[in-house]
Amino acid sequence: MAASLSQFQNEQPILRDIPTTSAAKGLESEAQVLGQVSQGLMQTAKQIQQEKSAAFLLQATSSATEIKNNALLQLKTHPQLANQIAQASQQQFDNIKNTTPVNNKTKSQLDYLLKSGLEQINRQAQLTDYQTSQLKLQSAFYTEWPNVLKDLYTSVNDEKLFQQKLDLAHQTVEKALLGRIITPKQGSVLFQTLSHTMDSLQALHQLQQNPSARSADLQIALASPFAGSIDKSKTPISQDTLQLQNHYDNDLTMQGIKSDLVKGNAINSLAWMKLTPDHLNEVTLFAQGIQKIRGLFNNGENWQLLKQRLNELNTKNSLLTQAEKGENAALQHLLDSFHSGEYVRIIQETPQGQALLKEYAMNYNGVDPRAAYNDYISRSVQLGHAMHIDNHFIQPIPNDLKQQAQSAFIQGADPDSLLQVLDKHDSANKVYLAASLKKPLEQEVAYTVGMLQDHTDVSFLRQLISANQTGQDFSKIGIANVKDSDVSDKSLKNIIVAQFSAHNADIFNYIDQSGDPSRTSSIVNMAMNYVKYQGLIHNDLALKNVNEYIQRFNDHFEHAYQITSGPYYIFNLNQLNLTSGEAGRLADHVRNQAYQALGFPITPTHTPIRETLFEKAKDKAINAAGFPTGWEIKAGWEEMKNHISEFFNVDRNPITVTNTPDGLIIATDAAGHLIYSQPFTDSLLAYAHKE
Structure with a gap:
């Protein structure tokens, strides 16, 4: 027999050696060993089966819990479906019970869990169904009760019908009591209300049957709080009041x-x-x-x-x-409508306005829609000028486009909404869109953006619009080393004004002369908001780079204007199809027209003096004698008149000629009074050339 391994000598053997003294005893020993092995295998299989059944039980329990929770949630969200939810839960629980393979021991646990879960669902379903029914009954009662009282009053003259309505009133209260819609105390109050109603009805019935009863008595009876539902529209009142x-x-x-x-x-x-x-x-x-x-x-x-x-x-x-x-009344209505910005409606009601609208509708699909639209707007403006309508009343932009443009100035709005509307208009009509906005600052921003739209970076335009939206919070912004916000704004304003004076003096000289000097304040505020906005988006709350932000604004802003000027005129050529030389000729013509309007016409010194044949012969004789001729005297007088006129009108009452953003050529005197105003047209320029 081989020797046992030394490392296992002290270990307990798995199967003990059984000493045998005979072959029979050896077989018996082997049988005992096999029995022990078989018994161990059976115990292991039984343990595995028990663990498998427990796992299925755990899975079934989890599913049942989920079904129960879902059912309870549905009962809260859909109480009217309580019975259907309970039935669906029953089917799901039965399915779990029939398909879960568990042993007898675990099966009893599963049955108990499913039964208790289903009982909880059924109890909640019954409660929910009851509450739903109560709500329906309650709603029906409170809806029906006022009609019950009303029917009593309307049937007061029909005894049989009245008794039916009275019985119905009592039945309604009794049903509400039995259904526990109202408490016994509330039912008692309702029966007392019926009693008071009966008293009021009896008094009303007696008055209606009495031909001598006064209308005041009837109205007193009808004023009862229990008669509130009766129709009083056809009852009599004081004859004096009625007349x-x-x-x-x-x-x-x-x-x-x-x-x-x-x-x-x-x-x-x-x-x-x-x-x-x-x-x-x-x-x-x-x-x-x-x-x-x-x-x-x-x-x-x-x-x-x-x-x-x-x-x-x-x-x-x-x-x-x-x-x-x-x-x-008609004239005042027209004036009020103009003040309300209803220029489009007023013009479209005129024959010429209807013709323009009809032509626009015909051209819209036949040509470029944008070109057709701008032609319609321009011609609507021209019609207003032709009728001598006040320039500030001429607002040709449709309301929907005005509202879209206005919405861009709500805090957080997309600036592109304004850019899109402006892009629909040509440069002349962008001015009218800007003028249609509510606030001067919004008008100035829209005008500046419109003039820059094709001349600068669109990101600057978006930031300029966002910076000037209503409600923009600049409370965190301040000039470095300045704590007080008012002083901060004042300091920033002073810096901006100084920069404008140094770099854009010609632009502000033009604005001061172009009909609305208050625009200067709006431009300064617009620039201030832009600078503050740059501080916000760059996290420069102290505005340490304020000069850089102002310079960036100026670099873009100046492209909105192209200023040309002379001794007595200043024009923004961005809105006029003119050269600088043509601007000077136009200014000469307008200035002369303005002086003529004041009653001091200036006659050009080169104007020829016309003489008759007799005067010419007379001049020859006078000239031969060495004396001044009549022609020379007249020419000298005309020249003297020119000098006098120039002195009194030009030196004492200088006139400045300029153009407004909305396309007018105007002339004003030293006091700012408007003397001349005409829309700029090619014919006006041609007339200036001819003169």
């Missing part, structure tokens, strides 16, 4: 008709039929006055003359005839 009401109604009807006539609304035939003969005559005369003014305006009458007529009528006050009152 006054009819009188005032006729008067107000007439005023309403007049208002409709002024606004151009459609005629209300029912209202006209209510007029008395005197009122009808008054309205007819009033309408004639409106018709006159509307006809004159549609005919293209000079708006300034119409305003003069309005002033004349206002001076007369209460001495106006009905026709004159109609004129006054």
Whole structure:
């Protein structure tokens, strides 16, 4: 027999050696060993089966818990489906029970878990269903009860119907009590309410049956809080009040008709039929006055003359005839509409405006839509100028585009919304879009962006718009070493003004002369906001690089203007198709026209003096005698008049000629009074050349 390994000599053997003394005992020993092995294998298999069953139980428990939680959640979110949710949960639990392979010991645990989970779902479903039913009953009761009381009042004159409605009222309260919609105490209150209602109804019934009852008594009975639902529209009231009401109604009807006539609304035939003969005559005369003014305006009458007529009528006050009152109302309505920015609507109601709109509609699909639109806007402006409508009233931009542009100035809005609207307009019409905005600062930003749109980087334009949006918070920004915010703003403003004076003096000289000097303040504020915005986006809250930000603004801003000037004129050529030489000739012509308007015409010194044949013969004789001729005397006088005129008009009352952003050529005197104003056109330039 081989020797045992030394390392295992002290170990407990797995199978003990069984000494045998005979072959029979050896076989018996081997059988015992095999029995031990078989018993161990059976125990291991049983243990594995138990662990497998426990794993399936754990999985089934997890699924059942998830189903239960989902069901409880659905009962809260969809209480009206309580029964369906409970049934669906039952089916899911049965499926788990039938498909989970567990042993007998584990099966009892699974059955208990499924049963308790399903019972919890069913209890909650029953409670939810009950609560839902209660809510429905409660809603139905509180909806039905006012109608029950109303039916009692409406059936007061029909005894049989009234008794039916009264029985229904009692049944409604009883059902609410049985359904636990109301408490017994609340039911008692409702029955007492019915009793008070019956008292009120009895008093009302007696009054209705009494022909001598006064309307005041009836209204007192109807004023009961329990009679609030009854229809009182056909009940009698004081005859004196009724007569006054009819009188005032006729008067107000007439005023309403007049208002409709002024606004151009459609005629209300029912209202006209209510007029008395005197009122009808008054309205007819009033309408004639409106018709006159509307006809004159549609005919293209000079708006300034119409305003003069309005002033004349206002001076007369209460001495106006009905026709004159109609004129006054129509003119005032036109003026108010212009002030409200309704230029587009007013112009489109005129024959010429309708023709322009019709032509625009025809051209929109036939040519470039942008070109057709800008042509329509320009011609709408020209029509306003031709009718001598005040320049600040001429607002030809449609409301939807104005609103889109305005929305760009809301804090956080996309600046591209303004850029897109501006891009739809040519350079001349961008000015009108800018002028349509609400605030002067917004107008200046839109104007500057519009003028720069094709001349600078779009990122600068976006930042300029964002910087000037309403509500932009610059509270963290301040000049370095300055703590007080007011002083900080003042310091920044002083720096910007100094920079403008050094680099853009010609631009601000032009702005001061171009009709609205207040624009300077808006431009400074626009630049301040831009500089602060740069501080925010670059985290430079102390504005240590303020000069760099201002220089960046100036580098872009100056491209919006191309200034040319002379002794008595200054123009922005970016908005005029002119050379510098043509600008000078145009200024000469406009200045001469302005002086003529003041009554001091300047005659050019080279103007020829015309003489008759007799005067020429006489001059020859005088000249032969060595004396000055009549021609020389006249020429000298004309030259002297020129010098006198130049002295009194040019030196004592200098005139400055310039152009406005909206395309006007204007001349103003030293006091800023407007003397000359005309839209810039090629014909105006041609006339200046001819002169």
